[in-house]
Amino acid sequence: MHIPDGFISPQTYLPAAILSAGLLYMAYKKIDLDIEKIPFVAGVSALSFVMMLIIIPFPGGTSVHLSGIAIIALLFGAWTSFAALSLVLLLQALLFGEGGITSLSVNILALAFLGSFSATLFFSLFSKYSKKIAIFIAGFASIVIPSIFVAFILGLQPIIASKSGSPLYFPFGWDVTFISVVVPHFFLGIIEAFVTLSVVTFLQNRYKDILSE
Amino acid sequence: MNEKSLFLTYLAVVLFLGVIHSEMVMVGVILLTLFINKKAKFKILKKAFLVILFFNATVTLSYIAYSYFVAVADPYAMVLINLRAFAITSLTFTLVHNVNLHKALEFHPLFSVLYSFTFAQITLLKSLLQEYYFGITSRGATLKKQINTKQLPPLLITLFGTMIYKSQEQTMALKSRGLL
Numbered sequence: 001m002h003i004p005d006g007f008i009s010p011q012t013y014l015p016a017a018i019l020s021a022g023l024l025y026m027a028y029k030k031i032d033l034d035i036e037k038i039p040f041v042a043g044v045s046a047l048s049f050v051m052m053l054i055i056i057p058f059p060g061g062t063s064v065h066l067s068g069i070a071i072i073a074l075l076f077g078a079w080t081s082f083a084a085l086s087l088v089l090l091l092q093a094l095l096f097g098e099g100g101i102t103s104l105s106v107n108i109l110a111l112a113f114l115g116s117f118s119a120t121l122f123f124s125l126f127s128k129y130s131k132k133i134a135i136f137i138a139g140f141a142s143i144v145i146p147s148i149f150v151a152f153i154l155g156l157q158p159i160i161a162s163k164s165g166s167p168l169y170f171p172f173g174w175d176v177t178f179i180s181v182v183v184p185h186f187f188l189g190i191i192e193a194f195v196t197l198s199v200v201t202f203l204q205n206r207y208k209d210i211l212s213e
Numbered sequence: 214m215n216e217k218s219l220f221l222t223y224l225a226v227v228l229f230l231g232v233i234h235s236e237m238v239m240v241g242v243i244l245l246t247l248f249i250n251k252k253a254k255f256k257i258l259k260k261a262f263l264v265i266l267f268f269n270a271t272v273t274l275s276y277i278a279y280s281y282f283v284a285v286a287d288p289y290a291m292v293l294i295n296l297r298a299f300a301i302t303s304l305t306f307t308l309v310h311n312v313n314l315h316k317a318l319e320f321h322p323l324f325s326v327l328y329s330f331t332f333a334q335i336t337l338l339k340s341l342l343q344e345y346y347f348g349i350t351s352r353g354a355t356l357k358k359q360i361n362t363k364q365l366p367p368l369l370i371t372l373f374g375t376m377i378y379k380s381q382e383q384t385m386a387l388k389s390r391g392l393l
Contacts, residue, residue, distance in 0.1 A: 004268035006298030010231045039330050039383035043376040046334030050342055087331055094309050097264035097302045102231055165286030168234055171276050202366050203373060
Protein backbone atom coordinates (compact mmCIF):
# COMPACT_ATOMS: atom_id res chain seq x y z
CA MET A 1 0.00 0.00 0.00
CA HIS A 2 3.05 2.27 0.31
CA ILE A 3 2.92 5.12 -2.22
CA PRO A 4 6.27 5.31 -4.07
CA ASP A 5 8.25 8.41 -5.07
CA GLY A 6 7.08 10.48 -8.02
CA PHE A 7 3.34 9.91 -7.60
CA ILE A 8 2.51 12.68 -5.14
CA SER A 9 2.64 16.40 -5.89
CA PRO A 10 4.22 19.00 -3.57
CA GLN A 11 0.73 20.53 -3.20
CA THR A 12 -0.14 17.30 -1.36
CA TYR A 13 3.06 16.20 0.37
CA LEU A 14 4.05 19.57 1.82
CA PRO A 15 0.78 20.11 3.78
CA ALA A 16 0.84 16.39 4.67
CA ALA A 17 4.39 16.81 6.00
CA ILE A 18 3.31 19.69 8.25
CA LEU A 19 0.31 17.71 9.48
CA SER A 20 2.27 14.51 10.11
CA ALA A 21 5.06 16.45 11.89
CA GLY A 22 2.44 18.05 14.16
CA LEU A 23 0.85 14.67 14.87
CA LEU A 24 4.24 13.10 15.58
CA TYR A 25 5.03 15.92 18.01
CA MET A 26 1.70 15.21 19.73
CA ALA A 27 2.46 11.49 19.76
CA TYR A 28 5.83 11.97 21.48
CA LYS A 29 4.14 14.25 24.03
CA LYS A 30 1.33 11.73 24.63
CA ILE A 31 3.71 8.78 24.98
CA ASP A 32 5.85 10.94 27.28
CA LEU A 33 9.12 9.61 25.90
CA ASP A 34 11.51 9.20 28.77
CA ILE A 35 14.54 7.05 29.43
CA GLU A 36 12.38 3.92 29.78
CA LYS A 37 10.09 4.54 26.80
CA ILE A 38 12.71 5.35 24.10
CA PRO A 39 14.13 1.80 23.85
CA PHE A 40 10.59 0.43 24.07
CA VAL A 41 9.27 2.54 21.16
CA ALA A 42 12.41 1.62 19.19
CA GLY A 43 11.74 -2.04 20.00
CA VAL A 44 8.11 -1.84 18.90
CA SER A 45 9.24 -0.16 15.64
CA ALA A 46 11.74 -2.95 15.04
CA LEU A 47 9.09 -5.58 15.81
CA SER A 48 6.63 -4.10 13.31
CA PHE A 49 9.44 -3.77 10.72
CA VAL A 50 10.31 -7.45 11.09
CA MET A 51 6.64 -8.51 11.16
CA MET A 52 6.26 -6.92 7.73
CA LEU A 53 8.94 -9.36 6.52
CA ILE A 54 6.88 -12.40 7.57
CA ILE A 55 5.07 -13.92 4.61
CA ILE A 56 1.82 -15.84 5.04
CA PRO A 57 0.46 -18.17 2.33
CA PHE A 58 -2.66 -16.84 0.58
CA PRO A 59 -5.34 -19.21 -0.80
CA GLY A 60 -4.80 -19.57 -4.54
CA GLY A 61 -1.04 -20.05 -4.49
CA THR A 62 0.15 -16.52 -3.78
CA SER A 63 1.23 -15.02 -0.47
CA VAL A 64 0.91 -11.76 1.46
CA HIS A 65 3.10 -10.13 4.09
CA LEU A 66 1.80 -9.15 7.50
CA SER A 67 1.23 -5.44 8.02
CA GLY A 68 0.95 -5.75 11.79
CA ILE A 69 -0.59 -2.28 12.16
CA ALA A 70 -3.58 -3.46 14.19
CA ILE A 71 -1.44 -5.91 16.17
CA ILE A 72 0.90 -3.11 17.29
CA ALA A 73 -1.98 -0.65 17.89
CA LEU A 74 -4.03 -3.10 19.98
CA LEU A 75 -1.06 -4.30 22.02
CA PHE A 76 0.67 -0.98 22.70
CA GLY A 77 -1.93 1.75 22.06
CA ALA A 78 -2.63 4.00 19.07
CA TRP A 79 -0.11 6.78 19.81
CA THR A 80 2.79 4.37 20.42
CA SER A 81 1.82 2.47 17.28
CA PHE A 82 1.67 5.70 15.27
CA ALA A 83 5.12 6.84 16.47
CA ALA A 84 6.68 3.41 15.95
CA LEU A 85 5.18 2.83 12.48
CA SER A 86 6.23 6.31 11.33
CA LEU A 87 9.80 5.38 12.18
CA VAL A 88 9.41 2.10 10.31
CA LEU A 89 8.09 3.90 7.20
CA LEU A 90 11.08 6.28 7.31
CA LEU A 91 13.53 3.38 7.51
CA GLN A 92 11.76 1.47 4.71
CA ALA A 93 11.91 4.55 2.47
CA LEU A 94 15.58 5.22 3.21
CA LEU A 95 16.96 1.69 3.16
CA PHE A 96 14.75 -0.13 0.62
CA GLY A 97 12.96 2.59 -1.34
CA GLU A 98 9.68 0.98 -0.23
CA GLY A 99 7.40 4.03 -0.12
CA GLY A 100 9.17 7.13 -1.32
CA ILE A 101 10.74 9.93 0.67
CA THR A 102 8.43 12.50 -0.99
CA SER A 103 5.38 10.39 -0.23
CA LEU A 104 6.56 9.57 3.32
CA SER A 105 4.24 12.12 4.94
CA VAL A 106 1.18 10.74 3.11
CA ASN A 107 2.22 7.17 3.96
CA ILE A 108 2.60 8.20 7.61
CA LEU A 109 -0.90 9.71 7.64
CA ALA A 110 -2.44 6.71 5.87
CA LEU A 111 -0.70 3.68 7.35
CA ALA A 112 0.65 4.87 10.69
CA PHE A 113 -2.04 7.35 11.75
CA LEU A 114 -5.27 6.12 10.12
CA GLY A 115 -4.23 2.48 10.40
CA SER A 116 -3.45 2.68 14.13
CA PHE A 117 -6.38 4.88 15.10
CA SER A 118 -8.98 3.06 13.02
CA ALA A 119 -7.86 -0.22 14.63
CA THR A 120 -8.24 1.11 18.19
CA LEU A 121 -11.47 2.99 17.36
CA PHE A 122 -13.19 -0.06 15.86
CA PHE A 123 -11.89 -2.23 18.69
CA SER A 124 -13.38 0.09 21.32
CA LEU A 125 -16.68 0.32 19.39
CA PHE A 126 -17.17 -3.45 19.14
CA SER A 127 -15.39 -4.77 22.25
CA LYS A 128 -18.56 -4.39 24.35
CA TYR A 129 -20.25 -7.04 22.16
CA SER A 130 -17.41 -9.50 21.66
CA LYS A 131 -13.68 -9.06 22.13
CA LYS A 132 -12.82 -11.50 19.35
CA ILE A 133 -15.13 -9.83 16.83
CA ALA A 134 -13.70 -6.44 17.88
CA ILE A 135 -10.11 -7.61 17.22
CA PHE A 136 -11.18 -9.07 13.87
CA ILE A 137 -12.85 -5.81 12.77
CA ALA A 138 -9.88 -3.78 14.04
CA GLY A 139 -7.52 -5.83 11.86
CA PHE A 140 -9.80 -5.40 8.85
CA ALA A 141 -10.21 -1.63 9.40
CA SER A 142 -6.46 -1.09 9.80
CA ILE A 143 -6.02 -2.14 6.14
CA VAL A 144 -9.20 -0.92 4.45
CA ILE A 145 -9.43 2.61 5.97
CA PRO A 146 -5.83 3.56 4.97
CA SER A 147 -6.45 2.11 1.48
CA ILE A 148 -9.49 4.43 1.03
CA PHE A 149 -7.30 7.40 2.03
CA VAL A 150 -4.50 6.30 -0.34
CA ALA A 151 -7.03 5.90 -3.20
CA PHE A 152 -8.39 9.39 -2.48
CA ILE A 153 -4.93 11.01 -2.42
CA LEU A 154 -3.74 9.23 -5.59
CA GLY A 155 -6.93 10.07 -7.48
CA LEU A 156 -6.60 13.70 -6.44
CA GLN A 157 -3.25 14.15 -8.23
CA PRO A 158 -4.49 14.51 -11.86
CA ILE A 159 -7.00 17.12 -10.65
CA ILE A 160 -4.59 19.34 -8.69
CA ALA A 161 -1.32 18.79 -10.57
CA SER A 162 -1.44 18.51 -14.35
CA LYS A 163 -0.13 20.60 -17.24
CA SER A 164 -2.50 21.08 -20.21
CA GLY A 165 -4.29 17.87 -19.29
CA SER A 166 -1.06 15.88 -19.06
CA PRO A 167 -0.45 14.30 -15.62
CA LEU A 168 2.73 15.38 -13.78
CA TYR A 169 2.38 12.90 -10.94
CA PHE A 170 -0.05 9.96 -10.50
CA PRO A 171 -1.99 9.73 -13.79
CA PHE A 172 -5.31 8.07 -12.86
CA GLY A 173 -8.41 9.61 -11.29
CA TRP A 174 -10.76 8.37 -8.55
CA ASP A 175 -12.73 6.14 -10.96
CA VAL A 176 -9.60 3.98 -11.29
CA THR A 177 -7.92 4.38 -7.89
CA PHE A 178 -10.90 3.39 -5.75
CA ILE A 179 -11.31 0.14 -7.66
CA SER A 180 -7.62 -0.71 -8.06
CA VAL A 181 -6.57 0.18 -4.50
CA VAL A 182 -9.57 -0.46 -2.26
CA VAL A 183 -10.91 -3.73 -3.76
CA PRO A 184 -7.66 -5.77 -3.37
CA HIS A 185 -7.17 -4.32 0.12
CA PHE A 186 -10.69 -5.40 1.07
CA PHE A 187 -9.61 -9.03 0.58
CA LEU A 188 -6.20 -8.41 2.17
CA GLY A 189 -8.06 -6.86 5.11
CA ILE A 190 -9.92 -10.13 5.70
CA ILE A 191 -6.64 -12.08 5.86
CA GLU A 192 -5.07 -9.42 8.09
CA ALA A 193 -8.15 -9.63 10.35
CA PHE A 194 -7.69 -13.40 10.84
CA VAL A 195 -3.96 -12.98 11.51
CA THR A 196 -4.59 -10.07 13.91
CA LEU A 197 -7.17 -12.11 15.80
CA SER A 198 -4.86 -15.10 16.28
CA VAL A 199 -1.71 -13.07 17.05
CA VAL A 200 -3.28 -10.53 19.43
CA THR A 201 -5.21 -13.20 21.36
CA PHE A 202 -2.09 -15.33 21.61
CA LEU A 203 0.29 -12.54 22.68
CA GLN A 204 -2.20 -11.03 25.14
CA ASN A 205 -2.53 -14.38 26.91
CA ARG A 206 1.18 -15.09 26.83
CA TYR A 207 2.46 -11.64 27.89
CA LYS A 208 -0.47 -10.52 30.06
CA ASP A 209 1.78 -9.05 32.79
CA ILE A 210 4.08 -7.09 30.48
CA LEU A 211 1.26 -5.68 28.34
CA SER A 212 -0.77 -4.57 31.35
CA GLU A 213 2.14 -2.37 32.60
CA MET B 214 30.61 19.08 3.87
CA ASN B 215 29.56 17.40 7.09
CA GLU B 216 26.72 14.89 7.50
CA LYS B 217 24.17 17.47 8.61
CA SER B 218 24.81 19.77 5.60
CA LEU B 219 24.68 16.82 3.19
CA PHE B 220 21.36 15.72 4.68
CA LEU B 221 19.91 19.23 4.30
CA THR B 222 21.27 19.48 0.72
CA TYR B 223 19.58 16.16 -0.06
CA LEU B 224 16.24 17.44 1.27
CA ALA B 225 16.59 20.67 -0.75
CA VAL B 226 17.36 18.75 -3.99
CA VAL B 227 14.39 16.40 -3.41
CA LEU B 228 12.09 19.41 -2.94
CA PHE B 229 13.54 21.00 -6.10
CA LEU B 230 12.96 17.82 -8.13
CA GLY B 231 9.35 17.75 -6.93
CA VAL B 232 8.52 21.08 -8.55
CA ILE B 233 10.64 20.85 -11.72
CA HIS B 234 9.03 19.23 -14.75
CA SER B 235 12.02 18.65 -17.00
CA GLU B 236 13.28 15.25 -18.14
CA MET B 237 16.76 16.71 -18.73
CA VAL B 238 17.08 17.86 -15.11
CA MET B 239 16.08 14.39 -13.87
CA VAL B 240 18.65 12.72 -16.17
CA GLY B 241 21.24 15.25 -14.96
CA VAL B 242 20.57 14.33 -11.31
CA ILE B 243 20.80 10.60 -12.11
CA LEU B 244 24.18 11.19 -13.83
CA LEU B 245 25.28 13.27 -10.83
CA THR B 246 24.51 10.38 -8.46
CA LEU B 247 26.58 8.07 -10.72
CA PHE B 248 29.48 10.51 -10.47
CA ILE B 249 29.17 10.85 -6.67
CA ASN B 250 28.98 7.11 -6.01
CA LYS B 251 32.03 6.15 -8.12
CA LYS B 252 32.71 2.50 -7.10
CA ALA B 253 29.17 1.80 -5.86
CA LYS B 254 27.47 3.47 -8.84
CA PHE B 255 26.26 0.27 -10.51
CA LYS B 256 25.07 -1.20 -7.21
CA ILE B 257 23.00 1.92 -6.44
CA LEU B 258 21.79 2.20 -10.04
CA LYS B 259 20.63 -1.43 -9.96
CA LYS B 260 18.92 -0.98 -6.57
CA ALA B 261 17.08 2.17 -7.75
CA PHE B 262 16.10 0.47 -11.02
CA LEU B 263 14.64 -2.51 -9.14
CA VAL B 264 12.62 -0.17 -6.89
CA ILE B 265 11.12 1.59 -9.91
CA LEU B 266 10.48 -1.74 -11.62
CA PHE B 267 8.81 -3.20 -8.54
CA PHE B 268 6.71 -0.24 -7.38
CA ASN B 269 6.11 1.97 -10.45
CA ALA B 270 6.01 -0.49 -13.35
CA THR B 271 2.37 -1.54 -12.81
CA VAL B 272 1.14 2.05 -13.05
CA THR B 273 3.34 2.72 -16.10
CA LEU B 274 2.11 -0.38 -17.96
CA SER B 275 -1.51 0.40 -17.01
CA TYR B 276 -1.12 3.95 -18.35
CA ILE B 277 0.37 2.69 -21.64
CA ALA B 278 -2.49 0.20 -22.04
CA TYR B 279 -5.02 2.89 -21.07
CA SER B 280 -3.63 5.32 -23.67
CA TYR B 281 -4.32 2.73 -26.41
CA PHE B 282 -8.04 2.73 -25.66
CA VAL B 283 -8.65 6.26 -24.39
CA ALA B 284 -7.26 9.45 -25.92
CA VAL B 285 -4.82 10.94 -23.39
CA ALA B 286 -3.21 14.40 -23.50
CA ASP B 287 0.33 13.03 -23.34
CA PRO B 288 1.06 9.31 -23.91
CA TYR B 289 4.66 9.91 -22.75
CA ALA B 290 3.67 11.45 -19.40
CA MET B 291 5.04 8.45 -17.50
CA VAL B 292 8.57 9.16 -18.78
CA LEU B 293 8.85 12.29 -16.61
CA ILE B 294 7.09 10.63 -13.66
CA ASN B 295 9.41 7.61 -13.73
CA LEU B 296 12.54 9.69 -14.29
CA ARG B 297 11.61 11.85 -11.30
CA ALA B 298 11.03 8.75 -9.17
CA PHE B 299 14.34 7.27 -10.38
CA ALA B 300 16.25 10.48 -9.63
CA ILE B 301 14.80 10.83 -6.11
CA THR B 302 15.35 7.13 -5.32
CA SER B 303 18.97 7.25 -6.59
CA LEU B 304 19.57 10.34 -4.47
CA THR B 305 18.10 8.61 -1.39
CA PHE B 306 20.33 5.56 -1.85
CA THR B 307 23.32 7.85 -2.47
CA LEU B 308 22.59 9.60 0.81
CA VAL B 309 22.29 6.34 2.74
CA HIS B 310 25.50 5.03 1.10
CA ASN B 311 27.64 8.14 1.72
CA VAL B 312 26.24 9.71 4.87
CA ASN B 313 26.21 8.39 8.40
CA LEU B 314 22.54 8.93 9.24
CA HIS B 315 23.25 8.64 12.97
CA LYS B 316 25.42 11.76 12.66
CA ALA B 317 23.05 13.52 10.25
CA LEU B 318 20.24 13.24 12.78
CA GLU B 319 22.37 14.54 15.65
CA PHE B 320 20.67 17.95 15.40
CA HIS B 321 17.88 16.34 17.46
CA PRO B 322 19.12 13.94 20.19
CA LEU B 323 15.75 12.13 20.35
CA PHE B 324 15.74 11.31 16.60
CA SER B 325 19.34 10.19 16.77
CA VAL B 326 18.79 7.87 19.77
CA LEU B 327 15.51 6.50 18.38
CA TYR B 328 17.12 5.83 15.00
CA SER B 329 20.13 4.09 16.57
CA PHE B 330 18.06 1.90 18.87
CA THR B 331 15.55 0.98 16.17
CA PHE B 332 18.33 0.13 13.75
CA ALA B 333 20.06 -2.04 16.37
CA GLN B 334 16.83 -3.88 17.25
CA ILE B 335 15.94 -4.40 13.57
CA THR B 336 19.35 -5.96 12.93
CA LEU B 337 18.87 -8.27 15.92
CA LEU B 338 15.28 -9.30 15.11
CA LYS B 339 16.05 -9.75 11.41
CA SER B 340 18.87 -12.14 12.19
CA LEU B 341 16.53 -14.03 14.57
CA LEU B 342 13.94 -14.30 11.80
CA GLN B 343 16.56 -15.55 9.37
CA GLU B 344 17.79 -18.13 11.88
CA TYR B 345 14.19 -19.26 12.34
CA TYR B 346 13.82 -19.81 8.58
CA PHE B 347 17.12 -21.70 8.50
CA GLY B 348 15.91 -23.74 11.47
CA ILE B 349 12.64 -24.84 9.85
CA THR B 350 14.33 -25.47 6.51
CA SER B 351 17.08 -27.60 8.09
CA ARG B 352 14.40 -29.71 9.80
CA GLY B 353 12.97 -30.69 6.46
CA ALA B 354 10.18 -28.13 6.05
CA THR B 355 9.35 -27.70 2.39
CA LEU B 356 8.25 -24.08 2.80
CA LYS B 357 10.80 -21.57 1.63
CA LYS B 358 10.06 -18.11 2.94
CA GLN B 359 6.50 -18.67 4.09
CA ILE B 360 5.25 -19.23 7.59
CA ASN B 361 2.09 -21.19 8.29
CA THR B 362 -0.26 -20.56 11.18
CA LYS B 363 1.26 -23.37 13.29
CA GLN B 364 4.75 -21.93 12.89
CA LEU B 365 3.70 -18.34 13.66
CA PRO B 366 3.19 -18.49 17.48
CA PRO B 367 6.68 -19.81 18.40
CA LEU B 368 8.24 -17.27 16.04
CA LEU B 369 6.24 -14.43 17.59
CA ILE B 370 7.17 -15.51 21.13
CA THR B 371 10.84 -15.34 20.14
CA LEU B 372 10.55 -11.95 18.43
CA PHE B 373 8.32 -10.39 21.08
CA GLY B 374 10.32 -11.74 24.02
CA THR B 375 13.63 -10.65 22.50
CA MET B 376 12.25 -7.17 21.82
CA ILE B 377 11.04 -6.75 25.43
CA TYR B 378 14.30 -8.11 26.88
CA LYS B 379 16.49 -5.95 24.61
CA SER B 380 14.45 -2.81 25.38
CA GLN B 381 14.85 -3.38 29.12
CA GLU B 382 18.57 -3.99 28.65
CA GLN B 383 18.97 -0.77 26.63
CA THR B 384 17.06 1.22 29.25
CA MET B 385 19.40 -0.09 31.96
CA ALA B 386 22.42 0.74 29.79
CA LEU B 387 21.16 4.30 29.28
CA LYS B 388 20.43 4.77 32.96
CA SER B 389 23.75 3.40 34.11
CA ARG B 390 25.69 5.65 31.73
CA GLY B 391 23.57 8.72 32.42
CA LEU B 392 23.32 9.34 28.68
CA LEU B 393 19.89 10.95 28.63
